[in-house]
Amino acid sequence: MSTNPNEKTDRSQSKLVLDGVPPKRPWWVGLLKFTAWATLTGATAVVVVAFGIYYHFSQGLPEIPKVDQYWPPIVTEVYTDDAVLAGEFYHHRRKVVPYERIPKRLVQAFIASEDSSFFDHQGVDVLGTMRAGFKTIRKKLGLGGSMQGGSTLTQQTAKAVLIAAEGYESATAKNLTRKIREAILARRLEEALTKEEILYLYLNNVFLGHHSYGVQSAAENYYRKDVRDLTLGEMTLIAGLPQAPSRYSPFLRPEAAKKRRSYVLRRMFDEGMISAQEREAADAEPVRVYPVEDVFHEFAPFFTEQVRRDVVERYTNKVLLNEGLKIFATMDSERQRGAQEAVLEGLLAIDKRQGFRGPVLQLATEQERKAFLEKATKVMGDEKLAENKLYVALVTSVNPDGQGAEVRVGPHKGLLPLLGMRWARKVNPEGFYPGLMLTSVKRALTVGDVVVVRHVVKKELTDDNVQFDRKMDKEIPEGVPLFRLEQEPELQSALVSVDPHRQYLTAMVGGYDFDANEFNRAFQACRQPGSSFKPLVYSAALEQLGWTGATIIVDSPIVEHDPENGVAWKPDNYSDEFLGDVLLRTALVNSMNIPAVKTFAAVGVKNMAEWSTRLGLTTPMNMDFSAALGSSCVYPYDLANVYATFNRYGRKKPTYFVRKIEDRFGRTLEDHTAYDDAWAPLQDRVAAGYARLFEPGEQVMSPETGFILTSMLRGVVQEGTGAPAQKLGKPAAGKTGTTNDSFDTWFAGYTRDLVTVTWVGYDKNEHPLGRYETGGRASLPIWLNYMKTALAARPQSDFWPPQWLNENLVLKRVDKKTGKIASSGTKDAVNIWFKKGTAPAEVTPEKGSVGTQEFLMGAP
Numbered sequence: 001m002s003t004n005p006n007e008k009t010d011r012s013q014s015k016l017v018l019d020g021v022p023p024k025r026p027w028w029v030g031l032l033k034f035t036a037w038a039t040l041t042g043a044t045a046v047v048v049v050a051f052g053i054y055y056h057f058s059q060g061l062p063e064i065p066k067v068d069q070y071w072p073p074i075v076t077e078v079y080t081d082d083a084v085l086a087g088e089f090y091h092h093r094r095k096v097v098p099y100e101r102i103p104k105r106l107v108q109a110f111i112a113s114e115d116s117s118f119f120d121h122q123g124v125d126v127l128g129t130m131r132a133g134f135k136t137i138r139k140k141l142g143l144g145g146s147m148q149g150g151s152t153l154t155q156q157t158a159k160a161v162l163i164a165a166e167g168y169e170s171a172t173a174k175n176l177t178r179k180i181r182e183a184i185l186a187r188r189l190e191e192a193l194t195k196e197e198i199l200y201l202y203l204n205n206v207f208l209g210h211h212s213y214g215v216q217s218a219a220e221n222y223y224r225k226d227v228r229d230l231t232l233g234e235m236t237l238i239a240g241l242p243q244a245p246s247r248y249s250p251f252l253r254p255e256a257a258k259k260r261r262s263y264v265l266r267r268m269f270d271e272g273m274i275s276a277q278e279r280e281a282a283d284a285e286p287v288r289v290y291p292v293e294d295v296f297h298e299f300a301p302f303f304t305e306q307v308r309r310d311v312v313e314r315y316t317n318k319v320l321l322n323e324g325l326k327i328f329a330t331m332d333s334e335r336q337r338g339a340q341e342a343v344l345e346g347l348l349a350i351d352k353r354q355g356f357r358g359p360v361l362q363l364a365t366e367q368e369r370k371a372f373l374e375k376a377t378k379v380m381g382d383e384k385l386a387e388n389k390l391y392v393a394l395v396t397s398v399n400p401d402g403q404g405a406e407v408r409v410g411p412h413k414g415l416l417p418l419l420g421m422r423w424a425r426k427v428n429p430e431g432f433y434p435g436l437m438l439t440s441v442k443r444a445l446t447v448g449d450v451v452v453v454r455h456v457v458k459k460e461l462t463d464d465n466v467q468f469d470r471k472m473d474k475e476i477p478e479g480v481p482l483f484r485l486e487q488e489p490e491l492q493s494a495l496v497s498v499d500p501h502r503q504y505l506t507a508m509v510g511g512y513d514f515d516a517n518e519f520n521r522a523f524q525a526c527r528q529p530g531s532s533f534k535p536l537v538y539s540a541a542l543e544q545l546g547w548t549g550a551t552i553i554v555d556s557p558i559v560e561h562d563p564e565n566g567v568a569w570k571p572d573n574y575s576d577e578f579l580g581d582v583l584l585r586t587a588l589v590n591s592m593n594i595p596a597v598k599t600f601a602a603v604g605v606k607n608m609a610e611w612s613t614r615l616g617l618t619t620p621m622n623m624d625f626s627a628a629l630g631s632s633c634v635y636p637y638d639l640a641n642v643y644a645t646f647n648r649y650g651r652k653k654p655t656y657f658v659r660k661i662e663d664r665f666g667r668t669l670e671d672h673t674a675y676d677d678a679w680a681p682l683q684d685r686v687a688a689g690y691a692r693l694f695e696p697g698e699q700v701m702s703p704e705t706g707f708i709l710t711s712m713l714r715g716v717v718q719e720g721t722g723a724p725a726q727k728l729g730k731p732a733a734g735k736t737g738t739t740n741d742s743f744d745t746w747f748a749g750y751t752r753d754l755v756t757v758t759w760v761g762y763d764k765n766e767h768p769l770g771r772y773e774t775g776g777r778a779s780l781p782i783w784l785n786y787m788k789t790a791l792a793a794r795p796q797s798d799f800w801p802p803q804w805l806n807e808n809l810v811l812k813r814v815d816k817k818t819g820k821i822a823s824s825g826t827k828d829a830v831n832i833w834f835k836k837g838t839a840p841a842e843v844t845p846e847k848g849s850v851g852t853q854e855f856l857m858g859a860p
Helices: 007-019 027-058 104-114 126-140 153-166 176-192 195-203 215-223 232-239 254-270 276-284 301-315 317-322 333-354 366-380 470-474 530-544 584-589 593-603 605-615 625-629 636-647 682-692 703-719 723-728 775-790
Strands: 076-079 085-089 326-329 390-398 404-409 412-417 449-456 482-486 492-499 504-509 552-555 560-562 567-569 580-583 658-662 668-671 733-738 744-750 755-761 809-815 829-835
Touching (some): 104 254, 232 254, 232 276, 301 317, 301 326, 333 492, 333 775, 366 390, 366 404, 390 482, 404 449, 412 449, 492 636, 530 593, 530 605, 530 625, 530 744, 530 775, 552 584, 552 593, 580 584, 593 605, 593 625, 605 625, 636 744, 755 775
Parallel strands (some): 076 326
Antiparallel strands (some): 390 404, 404 412, 492 504, 492 755, 658 668, 744 755
């Protein structure tokens, strides 16, 4: 028997070995090893796959924007010279503001409503994303619930960066690829930027409806405020918009917007950002928002559109819409308003002289009239009639005596008396307007007519075209709403006003209604200038032929033959009279046709064409004698520039309608500021004014010729066809223009500081304006009304030669009949300026003596 203590164990082991079978391990040991291997392998695979996904989807991601180089597309603004906003151009209406300018409460409102854990997560809220995904799947499977987004503010910022880099369609696609790329970019944003910098990017990018990108744009669009001035109620309404700007639009769905605002306020209260009292007060605020101001269409659309065209041509449309330019036009806002009012009032007056074209509609049946009144009443509601406002009215009865008609404007009954529509004769271009006044309403209106009327008080019932009738006035009852018949003009007009010394286009109107027709007649309508072209003809004779204002021209019938076309042309004077020998000055002052044609012939067709181009006309001249009477079309803008050259005594200079352009950083891209522009900053006036010294322009005619021509155009206003311009009360020079067929009327006139051209006509020349419509009757009143406003507080000196020009000119008193120096007893004489050495030497004989007067001109 063995005494070894290990003997038992040794035997057991020997027995196992001898049997040839290894000892059996527990089952769980193998499972544990497999699990460990699988876990390690799976984890490795996950890491590899994750890395692969990250590598694949991160390819081509845009770089993280540097906050100090964040230059997204922003709005370009157009301002008048006196800093009034005239227009905006943009793809996205965005205005970037520093984070420090955004109220803390507004930041909190966005965080509370959009991403309450913003300061805790690292760019992607995994739990929130999973929860949103679960709810979305339930919704799509029809198990109830609602679809929900799971994007953090960082992810929304990442989406904005993707949109900027890849375009909207790709960056907002509803697929897994886009979400993965967005999440990767969000993580990169969190690594590269601070939370405040991410908020800065987000709050200047987020779309908030109605063209609003960023909180500053939303504050302006909804409340017409700076973002710093918003109330808590306004902030929370804006903060509730990102999720669904259309669904919560305060314009379209104010109740939904209010509920959404209440939700944001509750979230802010739950997060401890506001007190219960603040929440209650903000929740009680009414949802009061304002329509987005369309300053482009409401202020000066023709002028602003011309600025847009010019900038696009020189800088491209992409730059205009994305780069946030600040454009200062040369427009003076007060003069622009005056120009638009003058054109509107002038067209309404001229159009009435053309006659009444009939009602807007004719409702033949009682049922149609009833339906019309019901609709009109519903639209007006409780609105009261406003004085001088236009309305659409239904004629419900016509007085048996023809002295008036009863009309309905919605729920309001009123009277349209004969006194308010005597102009409404049938259209008759050949008729003499004052002799065709309406004597009975029955001749123009019947029951069921729908017409345009203006609500007026009794003292304003008539207009300038109708003489006030005291008898009719006594028959108008008191206390009844009164109306005056109106109609929308078919006529069009253009007005171009240039400051010749600053070289600014200060005001411009291109038509009656930009919204109805964007065609800019000031720049795009090539129209026959009629007699307003004659100063170009006479200036050529003065400069090239050495003629003077005392040169004798024979006003007698002529026939011009055109051998190429085999036709003969016989011009006539407007008065159909011929005066024989007349002075050149007399011919211009009285706008005589025959002397103009003879002067044109003396200059020569080819020379005249070259001269017109040299003066500034960009359209080709007709190569025949009819061009002397303005048969070659011109643009109003070009004609204004030619008269500005006359005003500057023959020095041609460019006219600017863009004064200055700055980029988004305030750097000057171009500057044409005049040194004496009171609205411009001093540094602009100094820099640009100095630059102007090196742009003297081109002296296209001698200063002496320029001054002499101006003195004769001054005579047109003092004695000739432009006499109504004397009502301006300031020294003025100018020339009327009327085409032979009365399709176009013009007045081109100027004072020392302002040159203005007005045109009136039909776009398609459907018919003439009227036999008695001339430049002096149709266009000059528009010029006059505008100039009164434009120069109301600005005295104008007379046209005297400057000191440096004084020694080259003399003033002589000339006999109008002979062109010789007038004697002391000559009754029909006129003062005429001459270049030294060109004045007539002979004196008109007088009984026993000859009187001669010579004046060397200095200051008056």
